[in-house]
Amino acid sequence: MALISPQNRGLRLGTRYVVLVLVALVFLFPLVFMVVSSFKPDSQLLADTSSFRAFLPVGDISLDNYFDAFRRAPIGQFMFNSVMVTVVTVSVSILICSLAAFSFVFLEWTGRGLLLTIILATLIIPFETIAVPLLLVVSRLPWLGLDGIEWGWLNTYRVQIIPWLVDALTVFLFVQYFKDLPRELIEAARVEGASWLQVYYRIVMPLSGPILATAAILKSLKMYNEQYLWPLMVVQDEAHRPVMVGLGYFFQLDVAWGQVMAYLTLISVPVLVFYLFLQRAFIASIASTGVKG
Amino acid sequence: MASKLTRSNLAGWSFALPGFALLAIFIILPFFFGFWFSLTNQRLISPNPTEFVGLSNYESMLGLSVITLEPERDDDGLIKRDDDGAIEYPRVRTVTRSAEYPQYQGMREWFRWQWGDDAIVVIAKDVVFMKALTNTMLFAICIVPLQGGGALLLALLINQKLKGINAFRTIYFMPVVISIIVISLLWRFIYKGGDEGLLNNMLHVLSLGLFQPVDWIGNTHTALGSIIFMSAWQGVGFHMVIWLAGLQTIPPTLYEVAAIEGTTRWQTFRYVTWPGLKNTAVLVLIVITMQSFALFSQIDVMTKGGPLDSTQTLVFQAVQRGYGKQDISGGSAISVVLFLIVLSISLLQRYLTRERK
Numbered sequence: 001m002a003l004i005s006p007q008n009r010g011l012r013l014g015t016r017y018v019v020l021v022l023v024a025l026v027f028l029f030p031l032v033f034m035v036v037s038s039f040k041p042d043s044q045l046l047a048d049t050s051s052f053r054a055f056l057p058v059g060d061i062s063l064d065n066y067f068d069a070f071r072r073a074p075i076g077q078f079m080f081n082s083v084m085v086t087v088v089t090v091s092v093s094i095l096i097c098s099l100a101a102f103s104f105v106f107l108e109w110t111g112r113g114l115l116l117t118i119i120l121a122t123l124i125i126p127f128e129t130i131a132v133p134l135l136l137v138v139s140r141l142p143w144l145g146l147d148g149i150e151w152g153w154l155n156t157y158r159v160q161i162i163p164w165l166v167d168a169l170t171v172f173l174f175v176q177y178f179k180d181l182p183r184e185l186i187e188a189a190r191v192e193g194a195s196w197l198q199v200y201y202r203i204v205m206p207l208s209g210p211i212l213a214t215a216a217i218l219k220s221l222k223m224y225n226e227q228y229l230w231p232l233m234v235v236q237d238e239a240h241r242p243v244m245v246g247l248g249y250f251f252q253l254d255v256a257w258g259q260v261m262a263y264l265t266l267i268s269v270p271v272l273v274f275y276l277f278l279q280r281a282f283i284a285s286i287a288s289t290g291v292k293g
Numbered sequence: 294m295a296s297k298l299t300r301s302n303l304a305g306w307s308f309a310l311p312g313f314a315l316l317a318i319f320i321i322l323p324f325f326f327g328f329w330f331s332l333t334n335q336r337l338i339s340p341n342p343t344e345f346v347g348l349s350n351y352e353s354m355l356g357l358s359v360i361t362l363e364p365e366r367d368d369d370g371l372i373k374r375d376d377d378g379a380i381e382y383p384r385v386r387t388v389t390r391s392a393e394y395p396q397y398q399g400m401r402e403w404f405r406w407q408w409g410d411d412a413i414v415v416i417a418k419d420v421v422f423m424k425a426l427t428n429t430m431l432f433a434i435c436i437v438p439l440q441g442g443g444a445l446l447l448a449l450l451i452n453q454k455l456k457g458i459n460a461f462r463t464i465y466f467m468p469v470v471i472s473i474i475v476i477s478l479l480w481r482f483i484y485k486g487g488d489e490g491l492l493n494n495m496l497h498v499l500s501l502g503l504f505q506p507v508d509w510i511g512n513t514h515t516a517l518g519s520i521i522f523m524s525a526w527q528g529v530g531f532h533m534v535i536w537l538a539g540l541q542t543i544p545p546t547l548y549e550v551a552a553i554e555g556t557t558r559w560q561t562f563r564y565v566t567w568p569g570l571k572n573t574a575v576l577v578l579i580v581i582t583m584q585s586f587a588l589f590s591q592i593d594v595m596t597k598g599g600p601l602d603s604t605q606t607l608v609f610q611a612v613q614r615g616y617g618k619q620d621i622s623g624g625s626a627i628s629v630v631l632f633l634i635v636l637s638i639s640l641l642q643r644y645l646t647r648e649r650k
Contacts, residue, residue, distance in 0.1 A: 050497075099312065103306075109302040130327055187299070233612075244474040286469070
């Protein structure tokens with residue numbers, strides 16, 4: 001290395017950055033195109049694809065596509081539905097999964113090993129393979145509403161929330177994390193006479209910041225971004241439809257690409273903003289799924 | 294080692310039960326229902342009671358045969374040829390609809406090849422299912438090296454100590470946080486055929502006008518490949534992060550030793566980096582394979598299985614039958630086949646990565 005002259009080193013550094021930038025462009029160009037196009041009228045949007053103007057906010061720039069998109073579909077309702085389903089599922093799911101993992105790691109009870117094995121075995125069942133029978137199950141489940149018992153869960157929020165409350169991955173991540181917590185702390189608290197519930201929320205939860213962030217991020221991405229097939233099957237009414245399914249509105253009859261781009265931008269930007277602010281936590285959460293147990 | 298402090302059946306069960314009960318109702322129960330439905334003629338809504346039909350759903354799905362067609366000959370015994378000189382064969386229909394061969398009843402041609410003067414024709418009871426099966430396999434086989442290998446290259450690229458490297462990591466990871474539905478729609482525009490498509494136009498400009506426009510997802514030759522590329526583009530950042538986590542577990546002292554030994558870059562990778570990444574490699578491989586067998590959203594948004602079933606996949610077929618056509622039993626049978634494939638892959642992985650003593 002000592003033989004390399006400073007000029008050469010500068011050149012090498014330069015090449016490295018050129019490579020990094022070129023790769024970055026590959027990942028950025030569709031996203032830049034999406035955002036930029038959402039401000040252009042359809043005729044210009046199509047014409048601009050023939051040059052690098054496609055990636056520049058030039059020409060007849062306006063918010064018209066956004067106004068039109070809002071007129072075309074109840075976007076506010078869709079956003080509310082998605083956010084509401086995501087927030088409720090994520091918070092309840094974290095509570096239930098962490099309690100179960102807590103019990104598996106710190107308590108000793110008959111059947112513990114068997115139950116944990118069964119839960120982890122479901123990791124290899126892809127949701128897509130049970131979607132159809134699950135549809136049959138939820139269409140016949142009872143629900144105790146205000147007017148007594150009703151049958152069938154179709155076209156509700158609960159059908160989008162309750163089946164997603166527990167997943168093996170979240171339980172697994174909590175179990176892995178709890179295993180590394182010092183057991184002496186828990187035993188000491190028990191000696192002092194703390195109940196198990198107190199141990200859970202006074203001692204274990206305050207130590208669980210990183211895993212709570214990880215679980216919340218992974219689950220939120222799943223609930224907000226990937227809820228497509230399931231709501232397509234179980235939600236037919238507008239009042240409960242999430243954003244990803246709402247896209248269908250923009251593909252009836254003629255496709256107005258400007259409005260499509262506006263809608264895509266609208267539903268993606270909130271996640272992107274979260275990501276840019278919390279990128280360390282996002283990347284750490286993905287990395288933690290790679291730590292083999 | 295049960296101690297009085299940590300032993301409690303009541304507390305243990307009551308903490309774990311809510312989670313287990315939900316999992317049992319919404320994952321385990323439908324899973325077994327799926328197995329059961331695949332042995333019946335269950336439909337979503339039907340006036341007739343459901344009947345047990347044994348393996349007939351599987352038979353009508355997996356039925357496969359090979360027939361040999363001899364060329365048509367004229368009165369002199371010479372092989373008939375069409376205007377382009379290609380040999381003429383009797384139609385497959387004459388075999389599959391003939392009363393002479395009841396075993397081929399209802400089968401259709403899947404593909405054929407020529408063997409001497411004869412044509413070997415593979416016929417299947419359910420050609421669409423066969424295409425879905427092979428497309429899914431093909432998708433998995435192509436995307437594993439593309440996405441897994443691409444992710445490793447990105448991880449090595451991003452693992453350098455350079456100013457501003459975090460900004461690049463942020464950008465490479467960005468598509469991961471965007472919904473695959475959004476990505477698929479966006480790429481549907483990018484892949485548009487003719488001179489309206491963004492990709493066609495970009496390639497046209499970059500190749501200084503040499504590139505001829507392609508109808509990327511409207512053409513049977515390029516449709517599946519286009520979806521593979523897009524899927525890898527979206528997911529590669531995810532596995533880059535997993536590789537990075539693996540790279541960071543390799544002790545720096547090993548690299549120092551390598552530097553002292555004066556190894557080349559390739560040798561360093563081959564003998565230091567790669568052995569340290571073995572576990573990560575298995576994980577990446579398995580995760581991508583599993584995901585690729587669940588391929589649905591991209592297909593539903595971009596091609597609906599077309600053109601000419603060239604992008605049919607198992608999950609898309611399972612949903613189309615079980616939900617679209619309300620044929621729950623047929624959809625369930627596909628799901629069971631899919632599950633068995635995933636299960637065998639994961640068992641194979643267990644076997645390959647078992648602790649060797």
